[in-house]
Amino acid sequence: MRSEQPGEDRCEPTAPSGSGTADLDTDVCVVGGGPGGRALALALTRLGCDVVLLEKRDPARGTGPAFRGESVSPDGVRLLAGLGVWERVREAAHRVDRLEIEDAGRRVLDVRFADFPYRYRHPVELAQPTLLAALAELTGGQPGSCTVLEPATVVGLLVEGPAVTGVRASTPTGTVRVRAALTVGADGRYSAVRRLSGLAERARQLPLERDVVWMKLPFPADWDRRAYRVRIAGSSHGLFLPSTDGTVRVGLNIPKGGLRALRAGGLDQLHARLGQLAAQAAESARTGLRSWSDTALLDIFTTDVPRWSAPGVVLIGDAAHTLSPVLGQGVNHALADAVELAPLVAEALGRDRRVRGRALTGALQVFQRRREPHVRRSRALQLRQERMFTLTAPAATALRRTLYRTLDASPALRRRVLAPAYFPGRRPDAARDEADCPSEVTPV
Known part of the structure; x- marks a missing residue:
């Protein structure tokens, strides 16, 4: 961890000079430059940690028809505000006021997000390149350093005894060895870090x-x-x-x-x-x-990974818990993972070297215990919705419409059912505290 003044470090794509093999040493190596990886890099550098971030794809992420998460839930907006990112992107965000479901040509559910009693109550649409650029820009002005290798593909892990100590990555100019106290797999639903670390061995993929x-x-x-x-x-x-x-x-x-x-x-x-x-x-x-x-x-599939971490390595976002696109939960859980993990890691890395490894292992276990219940609730809600959508028998579809109309008629029931997706972990007293706060998003 470093003590340089904010603003001295940059978080821009770099590559090792020359050819052959180069070595880098850092506190945390983050594999994957999506929203979760970038948010984690920002959160860690704010706490004074040094980070090396590896991104496999080229920077031009916004082209082509491929699916990329653009939906940010109200709780995702809250997390971005806490990271200091929201003010940088709010003018580029598109606020969403309603969720409506029509079944057989008739509206059966109409949810108004303004009815929820929270300060951050509206989901937004936000182009992923805009979000990633804002996260990278803000990361460059923090006490810790962030070095980005892009494009860089992880081809192996460095291991000493039972612990992962970094990665080997292929870049256009040669192989790079990144040695780190912690390696983070933020590399998505087909995570290489999950596979190489052995954390995929007991993972269960559920095709929908x-x-x-x-x-x-x-x-x-x-x-x-x-x-x-x-x-x-x-x-x-x-x-x-x-x-x-x-x-x-x-x-x-x-x-x-x-x-x-x-x-x-x-x-x-x-x-x-x-x-x-x-x-x-x-x-x-x-x-x-x-x-x-x-x-x-x-x-479309979900992945249940029983263990998100092993000595020296941890998974976040889709690498740890792939979700379906229903209700747009992927980006939001990746952001929540990053915000939860960063202070635990920073505190462990600040311990004496003789106990740092044990402290870090304990921190990773705490991280999973805190985050897993929220992921589990979102997955259960998604699976229920998927099953509801695929009903075809007349009696079953009639029941589905009745359930949606019942939900539509009861504001209290809507809040109870939808809160785990849009406001995970929020307490009723927090809702009352925020009830009189102004709407968080200026219409754009």
Whole structure:
């Protein structure tokens, strides 16, 4: 850990000079430069820790149709505010006021986020490149240092006895060995750190019944731009999310492995599927969807990892607990992991070297104990929603509509059911304390 004055260090992409093998020494090596990894780097450097962050992909993350989390829950906004990031991105964020569900052409649920008694009560849409740039910029002015290697691919772990002591990474200019007291796998649902560390051995992947075809379409002219929409029709359902660029992101659910059959029917079949859910979206697809290359397939599954850590290594975000895209929980749990983990790690690293290893192992166990219940509740809510969406028998679909209408008629029940997703860990007394606070997001 270092004591340099804030502003002396930068958090910009770098690479080792020359060729061959280079060595770096640091407190924490973060593998993965998504929201969770970047937020952790910021939180650690604020506490005076040195960080090396490795990102596999090139910086141009915002191109192409691939799925990237842009939905930030109200609790995610609260976490960004605590990190000092929210003020830097709020003008680029798009506030969402409502969540509505239509089933068989009729609205059965209409949630108004302003009804929740919290200061940070609205979800927002925020382009991931904007969020990542803000996190990186703010990280550069902290007491600790942050060195970024990008692109860099982890090809192995450094091990001494039972403990992971860093990583070996491949870069365009050669191999880099990063030695660290702690290695963090923030490298997503297909985590290399999870696999290389052995933490994947007892992990259980649960495939869901559906995959999702993602696309961006022109926003229908007569739609409210501040609403999340779920549309259900028979065996089909889809998500319609406003984007900061003025388009609508569409997640069309299809049977597991059903992409080949869908593509066999051509784009006309895709347009027809969208038309069953929302005629306005079908019209947008006819003008804005010119080929299958304008779509991306997201394989839907959840991953339950019994142990998130081992000596010298820990997993966060999707690497530790892959979730489905329902209710947009991936980014938010990654941010929460980062904020929870950083002070525990910083405190352990500040201990005498003779006890630092044991202190760090204990800190990682505390981290999982604190965070796992929130992840478990979100996963359970997502799985219930997935099952609800896929009901097709007449009696079952009638029951689904009745349940949604019951939820719609009771503000207290809505808060109870949705709070674990949008306001995890918030206490009723905290809600009362914040009830009179102004809305946190200026409409944009």
